[in-house]
Each structure stands twice: as C-alpha cells, then as structure tokens.
Amino acid sequence: MKKVVLLMLLCLASGCATVQPYEREGLSDPIMILDENAIESGRKEHHLDYREGTKGATGAQSGGCGCG
Amino acid sequence: MLRARKVEDVGVVKRGGFAFGWVFCLCGTVMAQALPEDEIQINFSNYFDSFDVAIIYPSVTLTKKMSKSTSVTGRYLVDMVSAASIKNAGSSGEGEASSDEDEEYQTRVDAVTSASGYGEGSAFDDVRYEAGLGFTQLVGLGTMSVNGIFSRENDYQSATIASSLSQSFAKKNTTIGVGFVRSWDTVSPETKDWERDKNVTTLSANVSQILSTRVVAQVLGSYTTESGYLADAYQQVTINGEDLDPIHPDNRVRKAAAGRLKFRLTEKSSMQVGYRYYWDDWDVTSHTGSLNYKRYLSSNVIVGLGVRSYLQGRASFFKPSYDQVETFITTDIKLDSGFSNELQFDLTIHGDENNLLGFLGDKIQYNLSVSLYQRHSDTPYWFNGSKDLLSTDFNFGIRYRF
Numbered sequence: 001m002k003k004v005v006l007l008m009l010l011c012l013a014s015g016c017a018t019v020q021p022y023e024r025e026g027l028s029d030p031i032m033i034l035d036e037n038a039i040e041s042g043r044k045e046h047h048l049d050y051r052e053g054t055k056g057a058t059g060a061q062s063g064g065c066g067c068g
Numbered sequence: 069m070l071r072a073r074k075v076e077d078v079g080v081v082k083r084g085g086f087a088f089g090w091v092f093c094l095c096g097t098v099m100a101q102a103l104p105e106d107e108i109q110i111n112f113s114n115y116f117d118s119f120d121v122a123i124i125y126p127s128v129t130l131t132k133k134m135s136k137s138t139s140v141t142g143r144y145l146v147d148m149v150s151a152a153s154i155k156n157a158g159s160s161g162e163g164e165a166s167s168d169e170d171e172e173y174q175t176r177v178d179a180v181t182s183a184s185g186y187g188e189g190s191a192f193d194d195v196r197y198e199a200g201l202g203f204t205q206l207v208g209l210g211t212m213s214v215n216g217i218f219s220r221e222n223d224y225q226s227a228t229i230a231s232s233l234s235q236s237f238a239k240k241n242t243t244i245g246v247g248f249v250r251s252w253d254t255v256s257p258e259t260k261d262w263e264r265d266k267n268v269t270t271l272s273a274n275v276s277q278i279l280s281t282r283v284v285a286q287v288l289g290s291y292t293t294e295s296g297y298l299a300d301a302y303q304q305v306t307i308n309g310e311d312l313d314p315i316h317p318d319n320r321v322r323k324a325a326a327g328r329l330k331f332r333l334t335e336k337s338s339m340q341v342g343y344r345y346y347w348d349d350w351d352v353t354s355h356t357g358s359l360n361y362k363r364y365l366s367s368n369v370i371v372g373l374g375v376r377s378y379l380q381g382r383a384s385f386f387k388p389s390y391d392q393v394e395t396f397i398t399t400d401i402k403l404d405s406g407f408s409n410e411l412q413f414d415l416t417i418h419g420d421e422n423n424l425l426g427f428l429g430d431k432i433q434y435n436l437s438v439s440l441y442q443r444h445s446d447t448p449y450w451f452n453g454s455k456d457l458l459s460t461d462f463n464f465g466i467r468y469r470f
Contacts (some may be wrong), residue, residue, distance in 0.1 A: 018241055053441055054380060
C-alpha cells in the first residue's frame with residue numbers, strides 16, 4: 001500500500017504542467033471544487049461512518065459522538 | 069417503573085447505534101490560501117431507515133472574518149433520535165422480548181416505511197447537543213485551523229480538538245494539508261453501572277494537485293488510533309442461551325488511503341471519481357469506489373448525481389455465532405463482511421434577483437440533497453434478524469453569504 005501511495009504522489013508531482021493563476025478560472029467554478037460545501041460533505045461522510053465499519057482518508061475530521 | 073421503561077427504551081434505540089456527530093471537512097480545496105467566506109448556514113436534516121430509526125438534526129453554522137487574516141466559526145447541532153415503533157414493540161413486555169414478541173417486532177419493523185409510525189408516545193427517545201468553536205488563520209500561502217467541539221447526551225460525552233494546516237506550493241498548483249484530531253470521550257450506558265473512557269487520535273494528510281486547466285487530483289491518507297471502551301454497550305452476544313456483553317479489544321489502529329480525480333467534461337459539467345482502501349489491526353479491510361457528476365441546469369442551478377459502492381471484510385474475531393465465550397466476542401454488524409451501495413442526488417440553487425427564490429439577492433444559496441442507501445451484511449443483525457438495511461437521508465440547507 002505504501003508503494004501505491006508513493007506512486008500516486010510521484011504521478012501527481014511529475015505529471016503536472018504548471019497552470020498559471022489567470023488560467024484557473026474554470027477550476028474555481030463551484031462544480032470543479034472538491035468539497036465545495038464542507039459542511040454538507042462532512043455530513044454525508046458521517047452518515048457513512050456510523051453505518052459502516054471503516055472510515056478515514058475522506059478529508060473529513062470527525063468527533064463528538066460515539067457512533068463512528 | 070417509569071425509570072425502568074425509559075432505560076429499556078433508550079437501550080433499544082441505542083441498539084441501532086445511531087447518533088449523529090459533527091464532522092467538519094477540512095480537506096483542502098486547491099485554494100488553500102483563502103479564508104472561508106462570511107456566511108450563515110442553516111441545515112434541516114433527517115434520516116429514516118428500515119430498522120425503524122428516525123433522526124432529525126437541525127444545525128446552524130456561522131462563519132465571520134474577524135480580520136483580513138482571521139476567521140471564526142461557531143456551530144450548534146441537535147440530534148433528536150426516535151425509534152417509536154421499536155419502543156412500542158418493546159413496551160408490550162418487560163425486559164427482553166421473547167421469540168413470539170420478536171416476530172411481532174419484526175412484523176412491525178417491516179411495516180414501517182414512513183414517519184407515520186412515530187406519532188405515539190414521546191416525540192424523541194434521545195437528544196444530543198453539540199457546540200463547536202474554531203478559527204482559521206492565514207499563514208503564508210496557506211491556512212491553519214483549530215476547532216473545538218463539545219458534545220453531550222445522557223450516556224455519552226465527548227470533547228474534541230481538531231487542527232489542520234495547509235500550504236500551497238509551485239505557484240499554488242500544489243497544496244499539502246495535514247490534520248490532527250484528538251477526542252476524549254466518556255461512555256456511561258444507562259443500562260450499566262459503570263463508566264469508561266474512549267480516546268481517539270487521528271493524523272491525516274492530503275495533497276491536492278492541479279494537473280491542467282480542466283483536471284484536479286487529490287490523494288489522502290489517515291492514521292487513527294483508538295483506545296479504551298470500543299464496543300457498543302447496548303448490544304448483546306447470546307451464547308448458549310445466555311446474553312453477554314460484547315468484548316472488543318481495547319485498542320485499534322485504522323489506516324486508509326484514497327485518491328480523487330475531478331475533471332471538467334464540458335463548460336457546464338464535471339465528473340469526480342474516487343477510490344479508498346482501508347485496513348486495520350482487527351483485520352477489517354474495505355474498498356470504496358465513487359462517481360459523482362455535476363451539471364449546470366441554468367446559470368444558477370446545479371444538479372449533482374452520485375453513486376458509491378463499498379465492499380468490507382470481516383474482523384478477525386467476528387463470528388456469526390459463538391459456541392463458547394472467547395477472548396473477544398461481538399455481534400456488531402459493522403465488523404461483519406458485506407457491501408453497500410448508495411445513490412445521491414443534489415440540487416443547488418443560487419439566488420438571483422430575477423427568480424422567485426432570490427429575494428435576498430445573489431448572496432443566498434439553497435441546497436437540497438437526498439440519498440438512498442442499501443447495506444447488506446453476511447450475518448443477520450442481532451436484534452431483528454435482517455441482513456439488509458435500507459435508509460434515506462434528506463437535507464435542506466440555506467446558505468447566506470454576507
């Protein structure tokens with residue numbers, strides 16, 4: 001698994017051409033933002049956390065109840 | 069007597085294992101150097117499932133910049149849990165239901181498909197209150213956040229502190245984020261005369277990368293340690309006719325790695341694909357795949373469709389039945405092998421002075437989301453004999469930026 005993660009990181013680091021700030025208009029569009037509504041994303045993740053036995057690596061940080 | 073009934077009811081509700089805790093999503097977007105916008109967000113959410121559980125949980129979140137580089141967020145959430153038809157079945161007798169009553173219970177559960185069964189008796193069986201306060205600070209080309217959460221209900225108390233740091237590099241094409249979460253929980257089941265601690269620590273990291281003007285990628289990883297009481301005190305393991313409390317290990321180490329890729333299909337649409345692999349030292353593993361599509365229906369209406377599939381392996385000590393007491397025993401369905409599928413629908417409407425919903429101008433946004441979820445476990449759930457759970461959740465949110 002470590003090798004897979006390392007490979008993914010290397011791909012990300014090496015395979016990307018630099019995108020200039022003035023070229024990012026499309027990336028700031030709501031449909032292109034990862035977790036555009038953080039509260040809603042977190043709510044959905046937590047729905048899954050308490051119904052399934054595994055969690056993590058979703059970008060959401062949880063706490064506050066014993067249901068995870 | 070009244071007290072005994074209450075304890076019994078709460079116990080039944082808790083067997084469902086449901087209580088919503090706040091999750092705050094600090095995964096970086098590509099724009100890590102920006103403070104969150106000033107806004108108030110109000111959400112009305114509910115959840116229903118075929119195990120006869122209903123939850124209503126309104127919440128309000130307020131975010132306000134205190135200076136050019138500091139933003140403060142406060143939030144408040146209430147969980148209101150009802151399992152009235154379960155309670156009605158349980159109230160027909162004292163103590164644990166007999167086999168005949170189990171059949172009656174099962175029939176009632178199967179019959180309940182909507183909120184119509186929740187009209188009798190007390191409106192809610194359990195209520196949890198949660199408050200949180202946090203701040204975000206600009207730091208160079210990134211942000212640092214610290215959040216505190218305190219949660220309280222009749223049999224569970226939790227204090228959590230969460231922090232994250234994200235920083236942009238390579239002309240802001242790359243953003244690296246790290247996170248730390250620590251929870252100090254206390255479990256005090258109403259059906260027991262003891263109190264136990266549970267501590268959870270999570271370290272996480274993510275890297276977001278702009279790959280082109282149309283593609284963004286993100287890899288994420290997390291490492292979680294849990295210690296203390298890790299079982300569900302309201303569950304029971306029946307061995308040779310005797311009901312026993314579950315015994316889980318006192319420690320658990322969870323690891324997960326995931327990747328997401330978001331790309332623009334057309335000027336009006338985008339697609340996101342994701343995969344996560346999870347493994348832990350209880351020998352539970354899982355694979356999760358997801359696909360999400362977003363599209364502008366008009367200049368201020370976005371529709372989203374998503375599908376998610378999940379496959380989980382069984383914990384090393386989980387058994388469908390036990391012949392004798394072992395070092396660890398459990399009936400927790402979340403430790404069994406199985407799979408789940410989910411369909412998601414989202415609708416976002418941005419306010420516009422020209423449409424009916426835009427009376428507050430373009431600062432308002434309405435969010436509607438619905439999901440249909442199906443989970444199958446290889447072993448029947450211990451208290452209702454069902455292998456399949458069907459559920460829906462619904463959320464209506466109003467987001468006002470000021």
